[in-house]
Amino acid sequence: MTDQDQGADGERLTTREAAERLGVKPETVYAYVSRGQLGSRRDPGGRGSTFDAEEVDALVRRGRRQAAGGDGTPVIRTGITLIETDRYYFRGVDATELARRYRYEEIADWLWTGxxxxxxxxxxxxxxxxxxxxAVEALPAHSGSTDRLRVAAIAAAAADPLRFDLGPSAVTGVGRALVPTLVDALPAVGTARRGESRLAARLWSRLTARDPDETSLGALDMALSLLIDHDLAASTLAVRVAASARAHPYAVVSAGLGALDGPLHGAASGLAHRMLTEVLERGSAAPVVADHLRAGRRVPGLGHRLYPVRDPRAEALFDALAEIPDARPALAAAREVETTAGRQTDLHANVDLALATLSVSAGMAAEAGETVFAIARTAGWIAHALEEYEERPLRMRPSGRYTGPRPPRPAP
Incomplete structure (x- = not known):
């Protein structure tokens, strides 16, 4: 490296030197540039591009050469969920088939232990x-279900002095205890069956005052099973970051609940619930869909970026709801929404619309789907925590690319 290459702004590397430092081929260096992961400057002597050595070293520290996807999106190795065209699998097994054959607790425990x-x-x-x-009883009356679940998780953690044990058996034990704690901490709006120990039955009494039949409980259990995991959704990524920092499992679940509490993730089924209620009140989907389109809003419950055609979770849950007589009006409304919107777009029902069909048909509140989603996904978050605890600590530490004014600057 010549003195000219060591300018006032730091050491500059040639393409070959940058590639050697990164441990990649020279063409990969330019791929990093095209993705915005690395800056380059044309060498004044016409010898090609040069690269800032500190920036290259930061890229090495981030480990991006092992964890960068084709579009520059970070990739995290996981053996939990595989999503392919219109199908998804838990540890290689069709997730919808698992939901039809086994109960939520059985699938969750299998996902944790094998x-x-x-x-x-x-x-x-x-x-x-x-x-x-x-803790939940101390919250204001207007608190939402996710508020209650977050508080319940924190309070349960404070009552567990062994929460810092991150061994697999201890973490699995937390999962078996925390999921029912979250359910049983919610205020009851109905009466649970005497002696009923199934999680779906206990959750039902927290969501609606109606007495369930076995088919309805089966549909709720299926919804829980279908929603256990879905690869690295926003809340699951938050969970992996917390687990990477070796947060205990309760804190990991709290991180997931925090990311879930938004209209673009966990609360999406509530928008679909309100839409279906309006369709049933007005007797037709056409004016309701038209109102959404006229206002420039997306029709809730339609389309999913990971499924180009149909969301398999929605189809499985719709099949279960079709066996429930009380669900048929809401199910017909959901299908009418899909058909009506389909005249203008090629979007199909997603799991949020199916969850809304369940909540509307069972007389649940609009946020019930969010509650089901959060309880179900807790099992997946525990599974991801178990995976992440086996990885190098603090590997989820990206480096920011500073875009502010260069120092030194006077104090304000």
Missing amino acids: TLERGIRFTAPSEPLAAARR
Whole structure:
């Protein structure tokens, strides 16, 4: 490297030197440039491009050469969920088939341990549950379900002095305890069946005052099972970051709940619920869909960027709801929304619309789908935490590319 290459703005590397430092081929260096991951400058002597050595070293530290996708999006290795064209799989097994054959607790525990235990039941420990209930009861009456779940998770953590044990068996134990604690800490709006231990039955009594039949409980259990995981959604990425910093499992779930609390993720089914309610009140989907389009809004519950045609979760849940007589009006309304909107766009029903169909037909509140989503996804978050705890700590530490004014500058 000549003195000219060591300018006032720091050491400059040739393409070959940058490639050697990154451990990649020279053409990959230019791929990093095209993705915006690395800056380049044309060498005044006409010898090609040069690269800032500090920026190259930062790229090395971030480990982007092992974790960059084709479009520059970070990629995290995971053996939990595979999403392919109109299908998705838990550890290589069709997730919709699992949901049809097994209950939520059975699938969740299998996802954590690799062993399927038929009839397993999750039970909330008395002390963490009592702490969670006290915390939830102290919230304002207008608090939403996600508010209650976040508070319940934090309170349960405070009551567990062993929460910092990140061994696989300890984390799995937290999962078996935390999921039912979140459910049982929610205020009841109905009466649970005496002696009923199934998680879906206990959750039902937190969502609606109607008495369920077995088919309805089966549909709710299927919804929970279908929503356990869906690769690296926003909330799951937040969970992986927290687990990378070795946050305990309760804190990991709290991170997921925080990311879930928004209209673009967990709350999406609530928008679809309100739309379906309006369709049933007005007797037709056409004016409701027209109102959304006229206002420049997307029609809720339609389309998913990971499924070019149909969301398999929606189709599986619709199949289950078709067996419930009380669900048929809401199901017909959902299908009419899909058909009406389909005249202008090639979007199909997603799981949010199916969740809304369940919540409307069972007399649940609009936010019930968000509650189902959060409880279900807790199992997936625990699975991702178990995976991340086996990785190098703090690997989820990207480096920012500073775009502000260069120092030194006078103090304000």
